[in-house]
Amino acid sequence: MIRVNKLVKRFGLKTILRGLDIQVEPGEFVGLLGPNGAGKTTFLRILSSLARPNLGSVEVAGYQLPQQAAQVRSRLGVLSHQPLLYPNLSGEENLTFFGRLYNVANLGSRIAEVFELVGLAGRERDLVRTYSRGMQQRLAIGRATLHNPDVLLLDEPYTGLDQDASEMLDDVLKKVTREGRTVVMTSHDLARAQDLCSRFDVLSRGKIVATTSRDGLARDGLLAFYRAAISQPAEATHGA
């Protein structure tokens, strides 16, 4: 579903991604872990077509980036820690707007379905401004999956959520990923990642330095795996 080869991204003189390679198969739920500044957000911005690679090839859902950005965009849902919603529109209006941009068929019934799915039925007409942080994040999932994307990118989706809201988000995420979607998620919350993801990749200094499946890990073994991965010298490319 996602094929990235020798990806290099520079910002001015700084090189953020230095020859990153990763392959994600359909239906996998990849947890992308790594310290701050490792390039996780930059990598997701490239996958979501918001930033262009300097070198290397990027293929998402069978299309090349940046050449086939429109095709990729129509198959991609993105959820970040910012909800990407308009506070002065109601929940329903927000989804109507994005539904039109994505050219979603039968928009009205699809929106009702989404509100049901994320547990916000009954709040459609309220302004997003009046939603709690957790509700906004759930509506954001609705926005990200409105057009039934094949690939879902989640950038630190738990930032700023309290315990209850996080658990609700967990439930919704499990629901929307059960349908065989490919997911890449960055997170600092290892416990939550271990619970959700089927595979873990560690991004450090602009490269994937280690990868493992959940089956290959002992119970609560993720922290040890992560520590070992980021303490490797910079030259190492693949571990585990």
Place this chain on the structure above:
Amino acid sequence: MGLKAISRDGQPVQTSFLRSMWAVVWKDTTAEFRSRELLSAMLVFSLLVVLIFNFALELNARERQEVTAGVIWVTIAFAGTLGLNRSMAVEKDGNCLDGLLLAPVDRAAIYFGKVISNLLFMLIVMVIILPIYSILYNQNLFVPGLLGTIVLGIIGYVVSGTLLASMSVQTRTRDVLLPILHLPVALPVVIAAVRASAYFLQGQPMDLIWPSINLLIGYNVIFTAAAYMLFDFVVQE
């Protein structure tokens, strides 16, 4: 994009230009008519400018006739800056701009959507301000030529302003920067529009007015084309 890209399930991949552009206009107007944040700010500010000019210039009835065109265009330029800033700030707060860019729509459709909404808001403000000005200063402003000039000038002002505002909101100095970037670039619009407006109010013959009108049209064409080509670069990292 020449050929329409077709996806595997036969659906057009990129949402059509007009459809996405009107979606942006619908979104902006729906949000604005509910909150009226932008319109009320522009309106009150415009009224204040008109009032301040009255005292700053200590106008008597005859002098007022002569500076009307200038006062109107200063009002438009300053209130416009306020509106353009706010309209792009809405997209930048909470990173909604990213949300727009993630959708399979032509970048230019987003730009033109924003232009049309900004244009609508400025015209609404003028529709309210001009009659008030007419009443306050007992001057008839319902000269068709003047109204046409105002529309032409506002188009030019918004076309360049929306492009520059989409850059200025992404800088550290945000609100302060837009007028500094925009006013020197919008100067031809202001100069030509003041000239044409004043001539229309004085009832001068058309061959005196045409050069200004042509300049406004030229500016609008050149900057629409330039913005169409350059907006992609504003939003692409």
Place this chain on the structure above:
Amino acid sequence: MQSKPVALKVLDGVTVSLMAVSVYLVLVFAPMEAVMGNVQRVFYYHVAAGWVGMIGFLFAVFAAVMYLWKGDRKWDVMELAGIEVGLIFSFINIVTGSIWARPIWNTWWTWDPRLVTATIMELVYIAYLMLRQGIDDPERRARFGAIYAIVGFLSVPLSFFSIRIWRTIHPVVIGSGDAGAEGSFDMTADMRTVFFFCLITFTFLAVDLLWHRVRLGFLADKVEQLKMQLSS
């Protein structure tokens, strides 16, 4: 670190010599203009400075287009160099013009299209520097800078034409003269020699300064790079 290239050293030498000769030509060799007197001599440097300003801005806009097209950082360095050189020389152009205008037009300043346009161009590119200053990410700074350099450049001729709707009193010395212009004069053969010598001299000066500024930009980039290598 590479030392100064030989070609640049030669260019430095040529430019300095030409400048020295031009001072002699302007102050001593050129005949005194009959009506205006010695103050007319400012004209040689006034036009030449305006010429270099234009070279700087044109070079910058060319680099801006190249940057957006190719995305190579070197074009950003060149663009900034062009605008800095353009700003300084346009400023010299305005100031020398003012010095000349005081005795001839009896005022330091008039709202003539050429004067106002030159000033607006200064303001546009000062705004350009402020835009760059407000952006931390070097890639975005370069991208937005290039866009604004182009947009600003497009607006300058339109400003000129819009102001021209008012009457002009600025003399047109080269090309067809405007009968209403005040302070115009006919150049004698010697004056013409000095005039073109100054233009050529300042062209050398422009290339020399641009080269130095671009080289400085590249060196600054290298320093940045070395700093990053050390810190990582």
